[in-house]
Amino acid sequence: MNASVETVLADLETLKSEGDIRKKLAATFDAYGYNYYTYAGIDADEIRDATPGQQFLSELIYLSNLKAEWVAHYLESDYAHIDPVVRTCTESRLPIRWDERFKANSRSAFESQMMDDAWENGLRRGLTIPVHGPRGELGIFSLNSDLCDTEFHKITEARKYEIQVLAYHFHDAIQRKLKAEKIAALPVPLTDREVEILKWTVEGKTAWEVGTILKISERTVNFHLQNVMEKFGVHNKTHAAAKAMHMGLLSA
Numbered sequence: 001m002n003a004s005v006e007t008v009l010a011d012l013e014t015l016k017s018e019g020d021i022r023k024k025l026a027a028t029f030d031a032y033g034y035n036y037y038t039y040a041g042i043d044a045d046e047i048r049d050a051t052p053g054q055q056f057l058s059e060l061i062y063l064s065n066l067k068a069e070w071v072a073h074y075l076e077s078d079y080a081h082i083d084p085v086v087r088t089c090t091e092s093r094l095p096i097r098w099d100e101r102f103k104a105n106s107r108s109a110f111e112s113q114m115m116d117d118a119w120e121n122g123l124r125r126g127l128t129i130p131v132h133g134p135r136g137e138l139g140i141f142s143l144n145s146d147l148c149d150t151e152f153h154k155i156t157e158a159r160k161y162e163i164q165v166l167a168y169h170f171h172d173a174i175q176r177k178l179k180a181e182k183i184a185a186l187p188v189p190l191t192d193r194e195v196e197i198l199k200w201t202v203e204g205k206t207a208w209e210v211g212t213i214l215k216i217s218e219r220t221v222n223f224h225l226q227n228v229m230e231k232f233g234v235h236n237k238t239h240a241a242a243k244a245m246h247m248g249l250l251s252a
Helices: 005-012 018-032 044-049 068-076 084-089 109-120 149-184 192-202 207-214 218-232 237-246
Strands: 036-043 061-064 096-099 125-132 137-144
Touching: 005 018, 005 149, 018 036, 018 061, 018 149, 036 149, 061 149, 061 237, 068 192, 068 237, 084 096, 084 109, 084 125, 084 137, 096 149, 125 149, 137 149, 192 207, 192 218, 192 237, 207 218, 218 237
Parallel strands: none
Antiparallel strands: 036 061, 036 137, 096 125, 125 137
């Protein structure tokens, strides 16, 4: 059962770290019926004016429990520049409910390819809420679910106004608590071995499988992963791999 909006808002004031925020995001929206959440915070003008290949994603605040494999593929395919949902967020202040047919009559071939790819990777429907902040920042808040279309529509219609309120308050909390840390953060140095292990992690390999591929022990793989997690200040290898991708540290 989901907590009341008032309870969630009160809890936001007690969150002290990125890990706390991630746990609260996951717990809050799982209770509403959404398996996955994504929050991306960036300057709206950077998205509107960006050209293919421009590396602005390393500057954003990004929180998600989506699979690292999809995140890596999304970045490598440069989908942020052609994602029709992201583009719509720069122009709208209202919640956007989308599926594979979103803007089907006005999409380019590349946009359709991106949406088809999302479908094949399990992202078949979502609720995205754009949050336009007072300093020009744009928060893109997306929720996805494994529910069928009928059930997804039902929970979204019943709770979309509550969810919009929560999205605005989560955006404010994330910006206040994490923006300064993001600006102050220095590039994270990774060793060649750590990069090698993270690349295989992004491919979905287990520590045992990575060890077999690299001809090192599973214990050694986990040792390197633990070091990487400490460098990034995260608590799991998937989050570490996603962060490394966002910062361009796993480029060939």
